[in-house]
Each structure stands twice: as structure tokens, then as C-alpha cells.
Amino acid sequence: MPRIRPPIFPELEKQILMRGVRKADISKSLGITKEALSRKLTGQTEFTLREVEQIGKMFPESSWAALFKRAPNEQGAGNTPLTG
Numbered sequence: 551m552p553r554i555r556p557p558i559f560p561e562l563e564k565q566i567l568m569r570g571v572r573k574a575d576i577s578k579s580l581g582i583t584k585e586a587l588s589r590k591l592t593g594q595t596e597f598t599l600r601e602v603e604q605i606g607k608m609f610p611e612s613s614w615a616a617l618f619k620r621a622p623n624e625q626g627a628g629n630t631p632l633t634g
Contacts, residue, residue, distance in 0.1 A: 558593040562617045565609045580604055593620075 557563040566573065577587040580601050589595045597605075597618070606614045 555592060556621060556623065558591065558620055559618055560621050561612065561619060562605070562609075563591070565612055565617065569609065571608060576605065576608065579608070 565571075566576070573587055573591075574584055577584045580587065582590075582601075586595070590597050590601070602614055602618060605617065606612075609617060
């Protein structure tokens with residue numbers, strides 16, 4: 551049985567649930583697979599700046615810093631993970 555991990559980006563996960571946005575729709579708008587989005591949301595891979603910008607447009611009432619703030623129990627907590 552797979553281990554259930556707490557969210558890496560709790561505010562982003564909260565906004566996804568509150569707004570009823572499907573992760574499949576997010577991955578489609580980013581031009582990535584659902585599996586790739588899952589790896590990014592679990593901290594296995596990093597979001598690109600373009601992806602952060604796209605997600606930020608989906609949730610304009612939240613700042614990018616809030617959406618991508620890592621949970622306190624994660625290594626590098628408080629860092630916003632971005633790649634070029």
C-alpha cells in the first residue's frame with residue numbers, strides 16, 4: 551500500500567479543492583501529463599517559472615508565494631521551488 555504524504559504545497563492543494571479545479575485540467579493547461587503534475591505536487595520534480603505563472607492565473611486571489619510555500623515539515627521549508 552502506498553504511503554500517503556501530506557501536501558508539499560498546502561495552500562495550492564487547498565485552493566484546488568476549494569475552487570473545485572480538476573488536476574487533469576491543470577495539467578492540460580500546463581501542457582504536461584497528470585503524472586508529471588503529480589510529481590511536481592509531491593515535490594519529486596520542480597515547477598518551472600512558466601508553470602507557476604500559469605497556476606497563478608488560475609488562482610488570482612492567492613499570491614504565488616502563498617500557493618507555492620512549502621509545508622513546514624518539508625526540507626527547504628519556505629522555499630518556492632522553481633526551475634528555469
